[in-house]
Amino acid sequence: MTSSDFLFDSRPGANPDRSRQRNKKAVLGQINSAGQMGRAAIARSLGLSTQAVSNIIADLEADGLLLERGSHRAGRGLPAVQYAVNPNGGFALGVEIRPDALLTSLVDLSGQPRATGRKVLTDVKPDKIANKVLKLRDQMLRDCSISPDRLLGAGIVMPGPFGATGLSGQASDLPGWQTVDAAALFSDALDRPVVVSNDANAAALAERFGAAQGLTDYAFLYFGAGLGLGIVNRGQLVEGAFGNAGEIGRLPVCIDGKLGPLEQTVSRLSAQSALANHGVLDIDALDHLCRCEDPELMRWLATASDALGQALGVIENLFDPQTVVLGGAMPASILDHLARATPLPKLSVSNRPDASLPRLQRGTAGRMAATFGAAALILNCAFTSQSTTL
Amino acid sequence: MTSSDFLFDSRPGANPDRSRQRNKKAVLGQINSAGQMGRAAIARSLGLSTQAVSNIIADLEADGLLLERGSHRAGRGLPAVQYAVNPNGGFALGVEIRPDALLTSLVDLSGQPRATGRKVLTDVKPDKIANKVLKLRDQMLRDCSISPDRLLGAGIVMPGPFGATGLSGQASDLPGWQTVDAAALFSDALDRPVVVSNDANAAALAERFGAAQGLTDYAFLYFGAGLGLGIVNRGQLVEGAFGNAGEIGRLPVCIDGKLGPLEQTVSRLSAQSALANHGVLDIDALDHLCRCEDPELMRWLATASDALGQALGVIENLFDPQTVVLGGAMPASILDHLARATPLPKLSVSNRPDASLPRLQRGTAGRMAATFGAAALILNCAFTSQSTTL
DNA sequence: TTTAATATTCAAGTAAGTTGAGTTATTAAG
DNA sequence: CTTAATAACTCAACTTACTTGAATATTAAA
Missing domain, CATH: 1.10.10.10 (Winged helix-like DNA-binding domain superfamily/Winged helix DNA-binding domain)
Structure with a gap:
């Protein structure tokens, strides 16, 4: 080894x-x-x-x-x-790069997070970020008294899509990263094996140690800046030819008789703008509003559930998962509400009388699902061996 | 071996x-x-x-x-x-079971069809069908002078979805097959290894010997009774937890400002009903109408292209394939028209300036794609080894 | 003509899994 | 209480399949 x-x-x-x-x-x-x-x-x-x-x-x-x-x-x-x-047998570094912040995690071999790190980003230039990652890694290793050579590798997570596509040029992508070979960059900087993926895919893998333990086929709806989908089929991530599978944010859904992109209705941004007159709301504030059943939030939830139900039908019929897990940067209370209130489409292959799992459930990785998921990309490599014959 | x-x-x-x-x-x-x-x-x-x-x-x-x-x-x-x-090194039997007919194929190791068979079905009872399959197999082997022991196995294809689901109980499914273990039934009857899948998935694999040769990530839109989707990711079929992935027929699309299921607009049935005043049209008749640019068919094509474009966006953004292939029970002329006329969504991860493959193209397996695909299920097993670790 | 590059085979060596006999610990039956 | 059955595990010999390094053959370039 x-x-x-x-x-x-x-x-x-x-x-x-x-x-x-x-x-x-x-x-x-x-x-x-x-x-x-x-x-x-x-x-x-x-x-x-x-x-x-x-x-x-x-x-x-x-x-x-x-x-x-x-x-x-x-x-x-x-x-x-x-x-x-052995949880202490090895550790994985998780790195999530967002336009505004850098998030890191140190996860042990059993999938338990040991430490997290965070730095505000003013400059997203690749080498600047690599530097900050090194510092955060050392900080976390020190805090946990873990020897650097126990680090198996690092998972790097960035908002998709990768490369120049028809969805590029939005607020969420990282300027200057379109042409960078992130894997090589971090592999050199960290001197460890590196896996790169997008946030939703990684977050889906994080649930392998949580809500999706033991499952081989499931989908994960990730609340990040927008809304992403991670798909696990036969235990393997479905990443697509260019790593951009699961871009569900622009899925058209029908709200109030009009078609609009899913993430315009179902996302943290949409919740925040629906509640604009409450001021700027972070996740804890949203949690509070949900617990006291704020009427405006309830209205947003009703609309979001409706849209989510439509998306659920598409996901179920296209992927036929054992279950669909909700997670990401939303308070658990809201995710629970959505999991409960979302109408489960009748015309779905997942509408089976003998189903043993809930069709929609909340994940357990919490709001840092993607950051932990980045580490899970590495753990996944330690627990499975994939080879592409064709 | x-x-x-x-x-x-x-x-x-x-x-x-x-x-x-x-x-x-x-x-x-x-x-x-x-x-x-x-x-x-x-x-x-x-x-x-x-x-x-x-x-x-x-x-x-x-x-x-x-x-x-x-x-x-x-x-x-x-x-x-x-x-x-060596094309003669082995042969695969393909069996497609439809509510009204039984179709078989004998395909050689290089993916070339050698013989086909067809029987009208009045009784779809499992043992009756098994019997007819045996007869067709023997007929085809005799016709091609192929020794039975060169038969590697049989692929069985049925219209999905499998098991009791929210999409069951439609015209296309096979009464009395919900609870039958088709793999065991045919494996016993034929005394050969058997793989069972749905029509769209199988048809997708058939294109591995045609339009998708050498590709590892592609999607296949299959015109059968309705419309199905076969997805190949990293060279492997994405079949879902219960083999029902790719049920795209009910995908909502917007036509004339109203939402309706995709296959209500894009399918052979929809074309036939749009042209009802021409009488009952088979595939050749449709081909003829397409070649002489029949105005009613052109109108249907316009609507279908529109709907197909919407579906294409969903497929591309969810699976990020290298290409999307059209095939199945439609004349090549119509599929070509669709491939040409379908508006390629701009807001798609597949809308990349550096794309080397067409985003939408016609397959080469022809109208018997699923029947050949059934055999391709077996060839696929001869060319790849899949193991599910998790 | 000489040299470099590439494909292929031969023969010996190595690593990893298998097999079958034997040991140990636990439960069930007489 | 004794004995038999069952299951997990280890030991040592065996088998299989891949690797290595030397030798050979064939082609293109210097």
Whole structure:
């Protein structure tokens, strides 16, 4: 586990080395999504011999990635020694770059945030930001007394879309970043493996340690500057050819008989402008208004729920997820209200009588979902191995 | 290559056997998508040693899956011996079940159709259909003088959605199939590996041998009874948690200031009802009307293009594909017209100045795309190995 | 003609998973 | 209480598939 790029060796060909790497990740991922497991159970689920799993577990334990967790008796036979992911086995740095601020997180191997950082941005030039990221990283590592070499890598999250597209040139994009190779920039600066994605995708992965634990197919609606969608299919992010999948903000919805973009109705900005006469509202203020059932906010919620219901129908029919999770920069109270009040479309493939999961629910990652999600991009690489054969 | 279920051994764990199987598929897939390749080039693209590729190729050649294709000199050095997929190396059976008819295809390993079959259905009971499939299979094998043991497997395609959903109970679904395990039924009847999917997904895969050759991210709009969407992301079908992803028919679009489901405007049925006073029109009749620019058809095309443009925006922004392909049960002339006339939304992530592929194009699989696609489901298994770790 | 570059094979070496026998711990039955 | 059944786990030998490095062949450039 010391090789610099074990995190993503995506060469499709299999050889003993890479097979072992794959198997280590598979074992770790299995344990992670089950919480804890014994050798034999892991072997069955992966289709390996117990002996192979034994060897791999010995490896992972030596790497400090696993912890023994006592033994679990289940019926007859020798109780199985349980193993769990060692939270201190490794850490992931999450970096979220917004036009106005830089947010960072340090997340442990179990998906728990250990520290966060924040810096106001006046200058979004790439090298300036890289510098600030270095400082925040060192700060967080110091605060938690974590050795820098326990850092597995860094996930970088920026508002999409990437490259020059028909949606570029809006308030939310980062000037001067269209042509920058962010992965190379931060990989050099941090001297660690780096993954780059957009905020909604990353936030979706953060929920793998929360509301979507153990799920393989789900969608995540992310309240950021606008509204984004992260899609997980068969455990993998659907990022699209250029990393721009999930741009749901401009989805036309019908409000008061008129068509308008979804994020004009469903987003923090739209809530804030609907409540303009309350002054400038941050998330806590919105939370307060929601708890005291402010009539204007309730009106906004009614409209937003309506629009969200239409979007939900589109998402469900196009992706057929197990569930749709709401999260991001909105107070939990509002997200809960939306999850409760949004009309669930009847004409949907997700409208199944035997559904075991709610069709719409609130995520647990909180308002920093994207910042934690940035780190989750790295954890995801530690728990799964993806290779693109075609 | 004699093991009965080499086509899909999806156990995540890697061992020598499965690694070899994976590598064989990777080599075959690489050669298939490139047309022809030499050992060294394959080794580079897969991250294997040339020796390993040599051994694998010897295997594949012995299995009859590869053909030597002379040698290709490119600059200095020993010219590389080229290999191509042997079309006769294996065949896939494609089965499309519609409420009114049973369609079958026999497709060779290079993706070329060799034979098709058709039977009118009066009784859609599962065992009746299985019986007819057997007969059609034998007929096609006889016609092409192909030995039954060259049959790799069968792909079964049915109109979605699967299971009881909010979209069930429409004219297009198959009564009595909601609770049937179609995979088991046909796997028993045919004594071969079977893959089941819906028509649009399968049709999308058929284009891997046509308009989407070499592409890893594309969407396919399928004209069947209604309108379906097949999505390929990173070379893999996005099927959703229950296999029902891509139900785009009910997507609301705005026509003449009113919202209606997409397939009410964009589908063969809608074209036929728009031209009702011409009598009952089959595909050839539609083709004729299109070629002589029938004014009523032109009016329908204008409306359909408008609606299609709206749908295109949604598809592009949600999936960010390299291209969107049109196909299915519509004459090429109409699909071409649509591909040409559909307004390409400006506010789209696919609206990029540096795009190298057309955003919308007609597929090449023709009106039997889904029937061929059913077979492509099997070919896909022969060329790629997918494992679900999580 | 010589040199460099590239593809390919051969033979030996290595890493990883498998197999089958044997050990240990727990439950269930006699 | 004893014995049998069951399941997890380890040990040691075995098998498979990939890698490595040397050798050879063929082409283009110097």
